[in-house]
Amino acid sequence: MADNGAAPMILTEHLTKTYPNRGGKPIEAVKNVNLTVERGEIFSLLGPNGAGKTTTISMISGLIKPTAGDAFIGGHSITREPMAAKQLMGFVPQEVALYPQLSARQNLVFFGKLYGHYGAELQRRVDEVLAFIDLTDRQKDRIETFSGGMKRRVNIGVGLLHKPDLIYMDEPTVGIDPQNRRRILDTVKQLRDEQGMTVLYTTHMMEEAQELSDRVAIIDHGEIIALGTQGELTQQVGGQDQLELTIDGAGWSEELISTLEQQVKGVSRVQYLPPDEAALDGGIGLTGKLNVFVGQGRRALPDVIELLNRAGVDVQSVKVQEPDLEAVFLALTGRALRD
């Protein structure tokens, strides 16, 4: 039952889930997933809806049996030693998995008992968790009377009750207001930073993955298509900054494209949209739009503006667009995350 401290928190080996399909080819929901999640890190599984995130997390948490492969939690196989593996993890599903007719405290006590906690120790843990999720004053109220954000907090609280080494959070911010979302994201960071907990976080929200994650795995059609830190991922796809400049179309000449490419360091490509095309791309009136693709956007920006000024081109606005996970996903799949 004890945690094997030397083993990674999560290790999956060729994890595969296939569902039979009557009269057709079997559906491969998860294909040969190999992951290693180290202790104390926030690891995000990023992908669009239907990519296989929940199926993967369901296999890792022992809810469904893998068709092939295995997952190890703190060194315990989820298929051969499920009780030992489950004791190490807390589970926060996407849905608010609580009994609405029971109070917050009753829900916590119930699930606490299923993790083997009873008596005074359980009551103490419940008090701690209620304080952590800031719901001590509402502990006796039924869940059905809570707001969406409060329910989400209790949902997380249940997962934390037995002080697990690892906590799974499956899209925990779905459907809540920005204020509660911010609160949950802060809680996740707090779990890692203050309690040394390992967090496996699934989301289709690129911003959340970027903000929280030490490492990210991007999953699509049941396969891991990229894995690493955010920087590693953008480097993998050759990510460049993009300078978007709004300029007065009257002073523009096609020669400036080659001048910029040759004279400003790191510029790989320059694209000009005249006023009529720029209008289609959000431009106003006689202004044109100039896109400059460059390795270090902020560093190159002064040189670009000086060169344009010297050529008599009036720069009206500037925006620096750095490469992100959305861009990575786009580059890898040709689709946006939210498609």
Added chain:
Amino acid sequence: MRKIWTIAAKDLIATYTDRNLLIIMLLTPLLLSTIIALAFGGGASGDSAGPSLSDIPIAIVNQDQGINPAGEMGSLLPPGTDLRGTLFDLSLTSESAITGTDTTTATSSGFNIGDVLVSILAPDSPQAAASTTSFSSDNLPACPLVAEGSDSGYDTTLDQLFNTTVLTDTTAARAGVEGGEYAAAILIPPDFSNRIMPFGQFGAADGAVAEIAPVQVAPVEVYANAGMPIEASVARAVTEGIVGQFSRMGLAVQGLGDSAIESMGPMDSEALAEPPPALTAPAGEWQAFLARQGENNAWFAALAGLVGGLSGGNDSAVTDENMDENIGDEVGGALACLFAPGAGSITIMREPVNKLQEQPRFARVMVQVGSAQAVFFALFTGVFGVLSIYDERKQWTLQRMLASPTSRTTVLTGFLTGNVVVVLAQLALLMLFLTGISSLILRRPIFIWGGPWYLLLLLMAAISICVAGLGVLVVGLARREEQVQVFGPMVNMFLGALGGSFGFYVPAALANLSLITWATDAFRTLATGETDIWLNLTVLAVQGALFFGVGVWLFRKRLDL
């Protein structure tokens, strides 16, 4: 084990803190039972003092046209010997005739067993007084319903048991029952005597040897008041007991007649040594005549024996040994039983009658109606309790349980245990509330369910297992939740209809298919002070085990996610 109880307790708390569920599970059956019990069992003003069963209001309608047995028997005599109306009067006039004191004159040429029944059940009525067969209450010994020396201490006689109204119109009698005026109406059909007494159906063959038609079951109808089921069942049992004695007597007479006719053989009409007495002659003169004839003529000796035998007299002047033995043991015994119904089948009522006397009518109806409603509504809790596994899966609480270090077997066992506990609590609460309501309405504390408490608990546990098992089976059989939503209530309604939850009753063979029948019968038995519910408990437990066994086997796949 601890986790199993944790899951079961969660279901119990979740169910009994849900206001909507409580309305369906408790309030609805309580309201229904109370309304029905008030409608049919009277209220505080009706019988709060707890009327005794000694005053059961019944109506009796005698349509019996009787028979003229003498006319039939006369056909046995040679042509020209007009004994019609006389022979049979001799046999059924009075004890004085039987003992040969020769003081009683025949008063009628007909015989009406319906009148006898009226005389017994309504001894003070004018109809009884005018009964042609003169079974007046004065002639009836005080018949205890139980044999002397019984430890029940119950000594009510038929006189005290019933408050009988004699009517002439069956429609009025039925209306009186439907209006709640009578617990039952006893309707005696026109051919009652004819069916009971075989000599009403003599069939002469060749004018010499006759055959007696078989005795038939007499179809006396007991039209019962569903709102007074206990009183009606007492009236029915008493009536059946008495009619049963009549039938036995008829059978005895049939046997006697058969053997007599066989032994008499063809009559020698030339042997009639003297003319018969006048038709109006005293009975003793007739018996003496027959005896004299019998001295020289075996046929008349046998006839005299038959006549004497019908009058039940062991002291008959006729000395034929075979005839006398038949008369004494069969006919006389059957007639004697008429006047001591306690010695017959009525004795089966002695304990219930004793205990039921202590219960007001409202409480008795409440036991019947309340238990049927309680079990019927428990069926819904059983089915929809198991069905809630679909809700648990939808709201991901099932997944959350399975993601904890808790085995699937533990989760399933806890879930099913919870369902049994929820049903058990529902039954226990309904029983308590129903007895509380009865106490309020009757304005005195009363526990309507009888006892003992351990049998009540055993019974409720057996019902809970059966009901929850049925729920598992129904959910296990259905492939989708929607199927259970349709199929579950259908099964419950069917069982409710068979089990009498809707106020009508089906034949016992069908009713016994419903667990509600076994449950309500057991509750009723306990309420009457009886404790013999082991068959009911066995049937319920075996059904429950079967339901659970098959149901769990089908149901376990519902935990696959």
